[in-house]
Amino acid sequence: MRVLATYNIKGGVGKTSAAVNLAFLSAREGSRTLLWDLDPQGAASYLFRVRPRVRGGVKALVRGRTSADRAIKGTDFDNLDLLPSDFSYRNMDLALDAAKRSTRRISELLRPLASEYDTVFLDCPPSVSLVSEGVLRAADTLLVPVVPATLSVRTLDQLTAFVAAARPPRPRILAFFSMVDSRRRLHRDTVAQLSTERSDVAAAAVPAASAVEQMGPRRLPLVAFAPHSAAALAYQQLWAEVKELATR
Amino acid sequence: MTGSVRRGLVRAPVSPGSAFVSEEAASPETLGRAIGHRYRLDADPVRVLRHEWFDTFDWRLHRAGCTLERLVPQGHAQARFLLHDAAGSVLQATPDTRLDSNRRGTVFRLENLVPDGSLQARLAPIVQMRALLKLASVTVEARQFRVLDGQAKTVARMITETLREPDRHLELPNALLSIVPVRGYSSPAADLARHIALETGVVCAPAGWFPFVLAKCSRTPGDYSGQPSWRLSPSMPVSDAVGAVLAGLLEGAVRNLPGVIADVDTEFLHDLRVAVRRARTALKLLGDTLAEERVTQLQGELSWLSDLTAPTRDLDCHLLTLARSESGPDEAAGVDYFRIFLIRRRQRAQRALVRGLRSARWSEAQRRWGDLAAVDGACQDAAHVPAVGLLPIAEVAPIRIRRAFRRARNLGQAITPQSPATELHSLRRRCKELRYLLEFFAPLAEAQALGQVVTQLRALQDALGEFQDTQVQIVAIRTFAIEMLEAGGTPASTFMTMGTAVTMLEARQARARAQFAERFARFDSRSTRKHMASLFLPSPPSDAGLR
Numbered sequence A: 001m002r003v004l005a006t007y008n009i010k011g012g013v014g015k016t017s018a019a020v021n022l023a024f025l026s027a028r029e030g031s032r033t034l035l036w037d038l039d040p041q042g043a044a045s046y047l048f049r050v051r052p053r054v055r056g057g058v059k060a061l062v063r064g065r066t067s068a069d070r071a072i073k074g075t076d077f078d079n080l081d082l083l084p085s086d087f088s089y090r091n092m093d094l095a096l097d098a099a100k101r102s103t104r105r106i107s108e109l110l111r112p113l114a115s116e117y118d119t120v121f122l123d124c125p126p127s128v129s130l131v132s133e134g135v136l137r138a139a140d141t142l143l144v145p146v147v148p149a150t151l152s153v154r155t156l157d158q159l160t161a162f163v164a165a166a167r168p169p170r171p172r173i174l175a176f177f178s179m180v181d182s183r184r185r186l187h188r189d190t191v192a193q194l195s196t197e198r199s200d201v202a203a204a205a206v207p208a209a210s211a212v213e214q215m216g217p218r219r220l221p222l223v224a225f226a227p228h229s230a231a232a233l234a235y236q237q238l239w240a241e242v243k244e245l246a247t248r
Numbered sequence B: 001m002t003g004s005v006r007r008g009l010v011r012a013p014v015s016p017g018s019a020f021v022s023e024e025a026a027s028p029e030t031l032g033r034a035i036g037h038r039y040r041l042d043a044d045p046v047r048v049l050r051h052e053w054f055d056t057f058d059w060r061l062h063r064a065g066c067t068l069e070r071l072v073p074q075g076h077a078q079a080r081f082l083l084h085d086a087a088g089s090v091l092q093a094t095p096d097t098r099l100d101s102n103r104r105g106t107v108f109r110l111e112n113l114v115p116d117g118s119l120q121a122r123l124a125p126i127v128q129m130r131a132l133l134k135l136a137s138v139t140v141e142a143r144q145f146r147v148l149d150g151q152a153k154t155v156a157r158m159i160t161e162t163l164r165e166p167d168r169h170l171e172l173p174n175a176l177l178s179i180v181p182v183r184g185y186s187s188p189a190a191d192l193a194r195h196i197a198l199e200t201g202v203v204c205a206p207a208g209w210f211p212f213v214l215a216k217c218s219r220t221p222g223d224y225s226g227q228p229s230w231r232l233s234p235s236m237p238v239s240d241a242v243g244a245v246l247a248g249l250l251e252g253a254v255r256n257l258p259g260v261i262a263d264v265d266t267e268f269l270h271d272l273r274v275a276v277r278r279a280r281t282a283l284k285l286l287g288d289t290l291a292e293e294r295v296t297q298l299q300g301e302l303s304w305l306s307d308l309t310a311p312t313r314d315l316d317c318h319l320l321t322l323a324r325s326e327s328g329p330d331e332a333a334g335v336d337y338f339r340i341f342l343i344r345r346r347q348r349a350q351r352a353l354v355r356g357l358r359s360a361r362w363s364e365a366q367r368r369w370g371d372l373a374a375v376d377g378a379c380q381d382a383a384h385v386p387a388v389g390l391l392p393i394a395e396v397a398p399i400r401i402r403r404a405f406r407r408a409r410n411l412g413q414a415i416t417p418q419s420p421a422t423e424l425h426s427l428r429r430r431c432k433e434l435r436y437l438l439e440f441f442a443p444l445a446e447a448q449a450l451g452q453v454v455t456q457l458r459a460l461q462d463a464l465g466e467f468q469d470t471q472v473q474i475v476a477i478r479t480f481a482i483e484m485l486e487a488g489g490t491p492a493s494t495f496m497t498m499g500t501a502v503t504m505l506e507a508r509q510a511r512a513r514a515q516f517a518e519r520f521a522r523f524d525s526r527s528t529r530k531h532m533a534s535l536f537l538p539s540p541p542s543d544a545g546l547r
Helices: A015-028 A043-047 A055-063 A087-098 A102-113 A129-136 A149-163 A185-197 A230-247 B003-005 B028-035 B118-127 B186-199 B210-218 B238-261 B266-289 B292-324 B330-359 B360-375 B393-413 B421-440 B446-489 B492-523 B526-533
Strands: A002-006 A033-037 A082-083 A117-124 A143-146 A172-180 A199-205 B018-021 B040-043 B047-055 B068-072 B077-087 B091-092 B132-148 B154-163 B175-181
Touching: A002 A015, A002 A129, A015 A033, A015 A043, A015 A082, A015 A143, A015 B154, A033 B028, A055 A087, A055 A102, A082 A199, A087 A102, A087 A129, A102 A117, A129 B421, A143 A149, A143 A230, A149 A172, A149 A185, A149 B421, A172 A230, A199 A230, A230 B421, B003 B028, B003 B154, B028 B040, B028 B132, B028 B186, B040 B330, B047 B210, B077 B118, B091 B118, B091 B526, B132 B186, B132 B210, B154 B186, B154 B360, B175 B186, B238 B266, B238 B330, B238 B360, B238 B393, B238 B421, B266 B393, B266 B421, B292 B330, B292 B360, B292 B446, B292 B492, B330 B360, B330 B492, B393 B421, B393 B492, B421 B446
Parallel strands: A002 A117, A002 A143, A033 A082, A033 A117, A143 A172, A172 A199
Antiparallel strands: B018 B175, B040 B132, B047 B068, B047 B132, B068 B077, B077 B091, B132 B154, B154 B175
8 A cells, every 4th residue: 555645834735636636546547545634624525525524533533433444435436435534633733642653643544444445645734743744654655736936945845854854764755836827937937947956846737727726616626527638637647757656 | 046036035135235126116216216305316328238257267256255347338449347345345446448359258367357457466366377267248238326415425326237138038137226335325325225125126136147147057156166075974885985075076177177178277287187186096095995996997097197187287387487486687588488498398288188188088087987986976886895885984084094194104204304305205195195085084074173184284285395396397497408408599598597497496495395394393293193183083993904
């Protein structure tokens, strides 16, 4: 079972859109896929029309009173299940802090699912916290959406340093540009510069497109309802790069 | 089951699943009424689908608790695979895959049938070297109804299927209704199952059409196993018991024959050879309980059959070992040349094997085998059976098994690290005979004690088998090398490959030899002896005539 986490310290950079579309692509290829919506805002749960509720909340989940297995919901798509969000996830840090081996807890919760799923996506909330540390420990690869702007790139550097300082096993990082507006010179220049300078940045760049925003009202992955749109093609290219990275 | 439907025997499903219903019960109107006001029904268009089911000859998927199905929509060049559990739930689905000419037909290697990916990887350790056979198929008109909640989320699926020409002649029930729960939403599907059960009579069919279509071909899931079974009772005359064993083994041999001749996969020949070996053991260790003349004749025929099948099997073993060994890119050319050499040899051996199996001699061997099984089985003629053959199994079996155990122990105790390979081979043969005897009389043995004995025996056999198999392969590779050298034209890289293979085999052989002492010690332990003694309690009275 490989674990991929869409993660960034910043919010609103396209983590959930990436997680939802990449999970959909993974499942469509026949890989048994689980998406865990760790964000208390529950956007991924909303997009899959799943009620953002886990019986007993985050405490029960972290303490093992509710197994992850029992909280999982099937989506409308073959091979794709969702472990939904719950508003109590806003207190996940506290729940983890109260648990033994707090930074390993997310890995431990996923371990019993290893025989059931080939791929797990973690859609993470934007923060640096105990949850983030747990995600770093659980994930094989961090997929980091980066808006091509100076501050976002600085954030990527901070994140890279944070991962490098974490205790092993450390995940690999694959950053990708998100919400790219090719009409803006800064975006064009940043994409061009970083794509050549850094090996941890994917070639795929997801454009800022109204089609991506349509995921909200349609409550579907973009790749499901507009597979030939530029953004959907970018997600497909990104998925190909993620798979290629896994073979290295 | 079909008859049950016709006679109106009704079993209501207490949980979601598949059931046969009337066509009216499968109509959108009835289903619409069943879902009530809380849900909405979203219907997909009607599609014509062909269901095809696959398994290995020995039902490895069925025994692993799953069913592999391919769904082929009419008019599409694509198909998808579904893996179901025993309850009919979908464990895994592949995306649509192009149905090219390689994927049509009835016999497949796993990798040629199931597309690369997670499902293929999941099935590979179950299927191993066996071919997947298309066991049955049926064409239906299918319609899927999605049951939506207030968020337009699919919370259950209902699928109706009716037989389509040309499969109407199968005389199966009219319509199959499947209620498929979505994970995490068990209530809607359970409500629907209850409503539909209340509205109309249904017959549960958790595995859908498959067992019904299969039954039309006079087959049932799991109807073949490499481990044959027979019914024995303690008071049965031993000659009848041996007859029953020989009959079961003959049936196994005959069922594997078409697969051997068609060269479907290596295991048909393996199972045929095992059946022959078991029969030879039965005749060797229990032949004195049957008519002597017939036993001698059949022993000759079975010996011929063993010799006939050996070359192909030996080459199969070489090729399987080669397939398992990892080679670097530098060695690829040498490995390929050696593989082609082995394949050509095998083709020749296979042609000779097929000729033999189509010969009058095989027919004669089969007749003699059948006659002995029949004469000394159900229609036993006491005039041909020696007195010992009329004794009950409960008296004879324990003595013969203990004797085989004692022989194996004596041989094993004499083996030292310096003993030649032939001595280990002899012990291996004695162990096989003991194992077969235990299998023959397993229905009469105390299960726990038998399990303990077989565990130790199997561990010892594994070490001896590894030692002997590697020995045979080392000798064969050296012989091949000499032949290749004499024939000329073999690239140097092939000889290097063969040298590497021999080195690896020698390392495996050394490991097996190192394992032997410890495994034999466990087999020869007080604990195993104790279990062996309690196999057939209470002890039968001894009889000098049996020794």
